Amino acid sequence: MIDPAEATVDGRPTPTLEEVAREAGVSRSTVSRVINDLPGVSARAREAVNRAIERLRYVPNEAARSLVTRRTNSIALVVSEPGDRVFGDPFFAGVLRGIHAGLAGSKRQLVLMLAGDDAGDEGEALENYLCSGHVDGALVVSMHGSDPLPGRLATAGVPVVAGGRPLGGAGVPYVDADNFTGGLLAARHLVSGGRRRIATIAGPEDMAVGIDRLVGWRRGLSEADLPTDAVVHSDFSVDGGAAAMAELLRRHPGIDGVFAAADIIAVGALRELTRQGRRVPEDVAVVGFDDSVFATSVTPALTTVRQPVEEFGRTLTWRLLAQLAGERHLPPSILLPTELVVRGSA
Amino acid sequence: MIDPAEATVDGRPTPTLEEVAREAGVSRSTVSRVINDLPGVSARAREAVNRAIERLRYVPNEAARSLVTRRTNSIALVVSEPGDRVFGDPFFAGVLRGIHAGLAGSKRQLVLMLAGDDAGDEGEALENYLCSGHVDGALVVSMHGSDPLPGRLATAGVPVVAGGRPLGGAGVPYVDADNFTGGLLAARHLVSGGRRRIATIAGPEDMAVGIDRLVGWRRGLSEADLPTDAVVHSDFSVDGGAAAMAELLRRHPGIDGVFAAADIIAVGALRELTRQGRRVPEDVAVVGFDDSVFATSVTPALTTVRQPVEEFGRTLTWRLLAQLAGERHLPPSILLPTELVVRGSA
DNA sequence: CCAACTATTGGGAGCGCTCTCACCCTTCGA
DNA sequence: TCGAAGGGTGAGAGCGCTCCCAATAGTTGG
Numbered sequence: 001m002i003d004p005a006e007a008t009v010d011g012r013p014t015p016t017l018e019e020v021a022r023e024a025g026v027s028r029s030t031v032s033r034v035i036n037d038l039p040g041v042s043a044r045a046r047e048a049v050n051r052a053i054e055r056l057r058y059v060p061n062e063a064a065r066s067l068v069t070r071r072t073n074s075i076a077l078v079v080s081e082p083g084d085r086v087f088g089d090p091f092f093a094g095v096l097r098g099i100h101a102g103l104a105g106s107k108r109q110l111v112l113m114l115a116g117d118d119a120g121d122e123g124e125a126l127e128n129y130l131c132s133g134h135v136d137g138a139l140v141v142s143m144h145g146s147d148p149l150p151g152r153l154a155t156a157g158v159p160v161v162a163g164g165r166p167l168g169g170a171g172v173p174y175v176d177a178d179n180f181t182g183g184l185l186a187a188r189h190l191v192s193g194g195r196r197r198i199a200t201i202a203g204p205e206d207m208a209v210g211i212d213r214l215v216g217w218r219r220g221l222s223e224a225d226l227p228t229d230a231v232v233h234s235d236f237s238v239d240g241g242a243a244a245m246a247e248l249l250r251r252h253p254g255i256d257g258v259f260a261a262a263d264i265i266a267v268g269a270l271r272e273l274t275r276q277g278r279r280v281p282e283d284v285a286v287v288g289f290d291d292s293v294f295a296t297s298v299t300p301a302l303t304t305v306r307q308p309v310e311e312f313g314r315t316l317t318w319r320l321l322a323q324l325a326g327e328r329h330l331p332p333s334i335l336l337p338t339e340l341v342v343r344g345s346a
Numbered sequence: 347m348i349d350p351a352e353a354t355v356d357g358r359p360t361p362t363l364e365e366v367a368r369e370a371g372v373s374r375s376t377v378s379r380v381i382n383d384l385p386g387v388s389a390r391a392r393e394a395v396n397r398a399i400e401r402l403r404y405v406p407n408e409a410a411r412s413l414v415t416r417r418t419n420s421i422a423l424v425v426s427e428p429g430d431r432v433f434g435d436p437f438f439a440g441v442l443r444g445i446h447a448g449l450a451g452s453k454r455q456l457v458l459m460l461a462g463d464d465a466g467d468e469g470e471a472l473e474n475y476l477c478s479g480h481v482d483g484a485l486v487v488s489m490h491g492s493d494p495l496p497g498r499l500a501t502a503g504v505p506v507v508a509g510g511r512p513l514g515g516a517g518v519p520y521v522d523a524d525n526f527t528g529g530l531l532a533a534r535h536l537v538s539g540g541r542r543r544i545a546t547i548a549g550p551e552d553m554a555v556g557i558d559r560l561v562g563w564r565r566g567l568s569e570a571d572l573p574t575d576a577v578v579h580s581d582f583s584v585d586g587g588a589a590a591m592a593e594l595l596r597r598h599p600g601i602d603g604v605f606a607a608a609d610i611i612a613v614g615a616l617r618e619l620t621r622q623g624r625r626v627p628e629d630v631a632v633v634g635f636d637d638s639v640f641a642t643s644v645t646p647a648l649t650t651v652r653q654p655v656e657e658f659g660r661t662l663t664w665r666l667l668a669q670l671a672g673e674r675h676l677p678p679s680i681l682l683p684t685e686l687v688v689r690g691s692a
Numbered sequence: 693c694c695a696a697c698t699a700t701t702g703g704g705a706g707c708g709c710t711c712t713c714a715c716c717c718t719t720c721g722a
Numbered sequence: 723t724c725g726a727a728g729g730g731t732g733a734g735a736g737c738g739c740t741c742c743c744a745a746t747a748g749t750t751g752g
Binding site for chain 4: 372373374375376379385386387388391410412413414415416
């Protein structure tokens with residue numbers, strides 16, 4: 001334990017508002033006004049205070065501040081995922097980067113919270129925590145099924161924005177990529193490449209991202225009067241993608257095109273196709289989704305649907321900050337464009 | 347803005363200690379004792395309090411608490427990186443997962459902080475922030491050069507553990523993988539495979555992780571009296587790896603083995619080798635480092651040095667928590683074992 | 693010259709919690 | 723029977739800050 005006579009930079013005790021005030025020859029109130037950039041302070045006083053702050057290396061005590069203002073200057077990033085996957089996914093990484101970029105200059109901290117496994121006891125604890133004013137707002141990403149959390153938070157008055165369309169449909173604002181159009185573009189590309197027996201390795205059935213891409217793909221095939229029955233679901237992993245590809249080949253040996261709902265899945269599919277001696281793209285064309293680092297790290301490079309991951313994160317943050325700032329008439333949901341990137345695999 | 351008459355779960359105002367006390371028919375002190383699990387409370391009172399807490403859905407106000415205890419129940423994860431890379435790196439992802447796992451059950455929150463670009467103004471702000479008791483401790487990872495931050499924090503009395511050996515050498519405790527041995531194992535494997543003209547694509551020159559692996563590789567070649575001059579540095583990216591490989595082939599066309607300081611670099615190297623018509627492993631053997639998802643997503647699968655990423659994160663957290671708990675005689679540094687995983691590329 | 697303002701400032705009351713200390717009420721040994 | 727020794731409890735004083743309100747100084751108009 002640290003000595004109660006708390007030490008800070010070069011061993012002096014942490015200065016308080018009071019001490020800054022004394023040093024500057026003004027009152028606490030004035031210092032507070034300067035710190036919070038409130039009007040009604042003479043230039044002279046303001047300058048004296050700033051000098052004192054500089055000299056004492058004063059940093060406001062966030063705890064004291066948030067005790068009275070009931071703001072915490074921190075927002076939570078809640079990841080509704082068994083925790084095991086999430087990180088490691090280039091998509092999530094990009095989003096995180098975007099979130100951070102969006103937060104820069106806002107003086108707010110990012111608190112990372114993994115909503116462990118299924119609801120259970122921990123889920124309730126998390127909800128209570130978030131609802132009790134420990135964060136100013138929350139970003140909820142990677143939801144499965146109709147996760148009640150975002151809705152509950154919103155109901156409790158905690159500003160929340162979902163990353164990815166919430167399945168429950170609760171009136172929670174969200175930001176998402178245009179997954180439907182992405183799936184549609186992928187399907188159309190395969191069709192226009194002359195493929196006739198087109199399958200898809202869809203994402204998890206309980207996530208909007210999986211569903212929307214699948215629906216887009218279906219539409220693309222239907223437009224061309226092609227069958228849409230070659231569907232297998234997979235989680236977002238290489239091995240999952242490989243297993244799904246194997247299953248697909250078993251059920252529909254005549255496949256000549258595959259749309260994988262994520263690059264990482266496509267990588268697995270590619271591996272399985274190669275293993276079984278099918279050439280890509282000659283025998284089977286493969287289209288991925290994400291345009292992540294995986295897309296260009298395999299041979300042949302993946303034709304894939306690009307989604308603006310970093311913008312995704314930035315937009316998410318922006319939306320929440322705007323809400324926190326009390327802005328009105330914010331769009332309830334924002335869809336970011338997706339586009340096809342053609343490379344060697346299809 | 348939210349109505350000052352703050353609302354929480356189902357719209358009731360946030361309950362305070364006082365109200366719980368009233369509800370339970372005891373005093374604030376007793377409730378506080380129950381919450382903090384302190385002795386000296388009769389079973390009857392304890393139960394009454396717990397019931398009241400349950401009924402009111404009471405959650406302690408962290409701000410008020412930390413104002414008086416001077417603990418925040420949160421620790422910072424400081425990533426000293428231009429922010430652009432970091433995430434997206436499966437290594438970092440794994441560490442993050444480990445950190446989170448290590449934190450589970452400790453009631454502490456993880457606050458993510460990116461130490462933007464070079465020191466500058468922002469660097470000082472970050473340092474002040476961390477030194478002013480806003481977090482109980484800090485984990486600093488991905489340091490470049492002789493980053494002064496960890497040393498400064500330690501001096502200021504902020505418990506800190508570095509992830510990766512700090513180059514400055516400041517007496518900051520750290521956790522790291524045994525990179526030297528990893529490099530050594532990689533080199534020996536290439537040598538024992540009959541390779542005679544062995545190169546390396548080392549990591550950044552200003553990071554311990556890059557240096558240590560390089561030194562290990564050198565030792566491995568020296569043992570076999572092989573030259574150690576074929577060295578090119580690269581950042582941790584596919585494109586960087588490809589460029590480095592191209593450079594290497596230009597300078598040393600006779601290369602028959604390459605040790606890449608990271609799988610992601612190896613992926614780039616593989617791409618360039620393929621592009622130039624060299625077969626792997628027939629013409630050139632490639633060994634990576636990390637045993638990340640990339641290792642098995644390319645063809646041929648990478649022979650690589652595995653480091654226990656998740657354990658890395660867990661150990662980091664454990665070490666910091668132990669320090670926070672006031673444990674004495676903690677090891678100043680911890681080296682985690684690395685091992686060779688043989689696959690197709692070498 | 694005074695009332696009526698406005699610009700600037702300081703004082704004080706908490707925010708919700710922890711923690712020390714004094715005060716019970718038992719129980720027990722002498 | 724009384725004093726000592728505790729276990730259990732509650733009152734009170736802040737932690738460092740914000741924010742309301744009153745006070746003061748400086749202007750202006752009538």
